[in-house]
Amino acid sequence: MSSGQITLPHICPKCKIEIAIDYQELEKKFGFRNIDQASMRNQSWCRECRKKSTKK
Numbered sequence: 201m202s203s204g205q206i207t208l209p210h211i212c213p214k215c216k217i218e219i220a221i222d223y224q225e226l227e228k229k230f231g232f233r234n235i236d237q238a239s240m241r242n243q244s245w246c247r248e249c250r251k252k253s254t255k256k
């Protein structure tokens with residue numbers, strides 16, 4: 201598996217609790233920001249942190 205953009209394991213920099221050790225967990229816990237094939241990037245914050253930060 202090769203992608204220069206995504207480093208695994210990925211730890212949520214916000215809560216430092218959520219961790220994704222592979223792409224399946226990345227998709228499940230973080231989600232991808234899919235701009236195009238060449239520049240696919242994962243979300244840095246986990247879904248929970250993003251949910252909290254958008255809810256005011």
Ligand SMILES: [Zn+2]
Pocket residue numbers: 212213214215216217218245246247248249
């Ligand atoms: Zn988090």
